[in-house]
Amino acid sequence: MNQRLHLATITDLCRFIEEAEQAPSLDELAARAGISAYHLHRLFKRITGVTPKAYAKAHRTERVRSGLHKNQAVTEAIYSAGFNSSSRYYEEAKQLLGMPTRQFRNKGKGSLIHFAVGQCSLGAILVARSELGICAISLGDEPNDLVIELQKNFAQATLIGGDSDFEQLVAKVIGFIEAPQLGLDLPLDIRGTAFQQRVWQALQKIPCGQTCSYTEIAELIGAPKAVRAVAGACAANVLAVAIPCHRVVRNDGNLSGYRWGVERKRALLDAESS
DNA sequence: GGTTCTCTGCCGC
DNA sequence: GCGGCAGAGAACC
Numbered sequence: 001m002n003q004r005l006h007l008a009t010i011t012d013l014c015r016f017i018e019e020a021e022q023a024p025s026l027d028e029l030a031a032r033a034g035i036s037a038y039h040l041h042r043l044f045k046r047i048t049g050v051t052p053k054a055y056a057k058a059h060r061t062e063r064v065r066s067g068l069h070k071n072q073a074v075t076e077a078i079y080s081a082g083f084n085s086s087s088r089y090y091e092e093a094k095q096l097l098g099m100p101t102r103q104f105r106n107k108g109k110g111s112l113i114h115f116a117v118g119q120c121s122l123g124a125i126l127v128a129r130s131e132l133g134i135c136a137i138s139l140g141d142e143p144n145d146l147v148i149e150l151q152k153n154f155a156q157a158t159l160i161g162g163d164s165d166f167e168q169l170v171a172k173v174i175g176f177i178e179a180p181q182l183g184l185d186l187p188l189d190i191r192g193t194a195f196q197q198r199v200w201q202a203l204q205k206i207p208c209g210q211t212c213s214y215t216e217i218a219e220l221i222g223a224p225k226a227v228r229a230v231a232g233a234c235a236a237n238v239l240a241v242a243i244p245c246h247r248v249v250r251n252d253g254n255l256s257g258y259r260w261g262v263e264r265k266r267a268l269l270d271a272e273s274s
Numbered sequence: 275g276g277t278t279c280t281c282t283g284c285c286g287c
Numbered sequence: 288g289c290g291g292c293a294g295a296g297a298a299c300c
Contacts, residue, residue, distance in 0.1 A: 037280095
């Protein structure tokens with residue numbers, strides 16, 4: 001079977017999973033694809049970066065989200081998304097939505113985001129924290145732009161400018177930016193798809209002072225074909241330096257892009273290598 | 275708490 | 288490239 005056929009097969013299975021009421025079993029998927037369950041499993045993971053089960057799970061989460069966005073009743077959203085008991089859903093609910101379900105349904109109203117802006121060697125820096133942990137670290141020239149971006153990303157939450165307690169946290173993050181080798185022992189509130197989470201986890205394992213290529217990351221997470229998806233996940237990172245997407249460079253050693261400017265990427269890498 | 279399903283390393287064709 | 292087994296672990300009831 002050639003590459004294109006593989007892709008078509010897996011794409012078909014993805015649609016199939018999305019449309020199914022309940023997550024299809026591996027055997028069902030294999031039968032549909034006309035290959036063994038063993039091989040299908042590997043193929044699926046190689047191409048999409050996640051296993052069929054994880055894919056179905058991620059999609060189920062999406063359904064709950066969109067159900068809640070449409071103001072479906074919480075219980076209804078849970079069941080119609082394919083969960084067959086609400087208790088199973090609630091076991092993982094907070095992980096899935098980043099906040100309690102009811103709060104999510106109320107469009108994040110009531111969720112509080114503390115934030116503050118400061119200056120570091122790289123320019124303006126914004127740090128924000130939700131109930132779960134640090135939910136944004138961004139860099140830029142204009143402090144105002146950073147705040148506007150935060151407002152966009154957390155449109156429904158209540159944003160609270162920094163109090164003195166929070167300034168200490170910002171100081172800690174700035175200290176970490178100036179000396180990344182010290183590490184940042186603060187809880188992170190990381191929100192993303194299953195695939196993005198895998199990429200970000202892999203990024204956090206790159207030691208300070210070292211770099212890695214997109215291809216290497218793709219191989220590391222067991223999805224060697226998903227190089228472009230890896231680049232996409234790096235670009236979607238909202239936790240500058242804490243999730244070190246600046247340590248990912250092109251195969252030829254060129255820096256490629258950086259969400260907060262290539263110059264900052266270079267500065268960070270220079271600082272780390274010395 | 276037992277059973278079934280998922281996942282992965284290893285090997286054979 | 289593809290299939291299969293074994294064993295560990297997770298999900299499910």
